[in-house]
Amino acid sequence: MQKYENKQKLIDAINKSANLFIHEFADVANADKDTLIESVDRTPAQMIAYQLGWMSLLLEWEKKEQNGKAAVMPVPGFKWNALGGLYQNFYREYANYSISELSVLFSEKVSDIVAFLNMLTEDEVFLPGGRKWASSTSSNWPIWKWIQVNTVAPFTSFRTKIRKWKKLTG
Numbered sequence: 001m002q003k004y005e006n007k008q009k010l011i012d013a014i015n016k017s018a019n020l021f022i023h024e025f026a027d028v029a030n031a032d033k034d035t036l037i038e039s040v041d042r043t044p045a046q047m048i049a050y051q052l053g054w055m056s057l058l059l060e061w062e063k064k065e066q067n068g069k070a071a072v073m074p075v076p077g078f079k080w081n082a083l084g085g086l087y088q089n090f091y092r093e094y095a096n097y098s099i100s101e102l103s104v105l106f107s108e109k110v111s112d113i114v115a116f117l118n119m120l121t122e123d124e125v126f127l128p129g130g131r132k133w134a135s136s137t138s139s140n141w142p143i144w145k146w147i148q149v150n151t152v153a154p155f156t157s158f159r160t161k162i163r164k165w166k167k168l169t170g
Contacts, residue, residue, distance in 0.1 A: 017155035053090030061133040071133040
């Protein structure tokens with residue numbers, strides 16, 4: 001996993017990987033958004049919904065902490081070792097959106113993540129203990145790692161998935 005030198009490099013990586021990822025959906029027809037291909041584990045709509053779900057959770061954990069509440073991670077009713085049901089919730093939440101609407105929501109959520117990072121100090125981002133929610137698991141990750149695992153890494157790996165999906169359906 002990449003370690004960033006500073007907050008701006010992390011933000012640049014988020015923006016770059018987000019733009020590369022979401023650009024892949026520009027030529028996916030809305031009629032095909034829910035088409036599942038056997039060798040690709042998610043539909044195009046599910047790929048974007050997954051990203052939206054995790055980014056929303058990050059921001060929700062922060063909002064709870066800012067409101068003096070403890071974040072239950074990942075969310076009440078779900079454990080880290082059984083996330084399939086959580087993913088199904090993400091898919092249901094965004095099921096009625098078109099590809100273009102999902103793309104707009106995705107870009108807005110990326111902007112929200114960047115705004116969140118911009119309000120933090122370098123120490124809050126890079127040192128363990130920057131937020132209670134980030135330290136609430138046994139991993140005790142700093143915020144940057146939570147952001148990396150829930151933005152840059154899946155944006156990159158899911159870009160490969162959507163490209164494979166397009167190749168197999170094209």
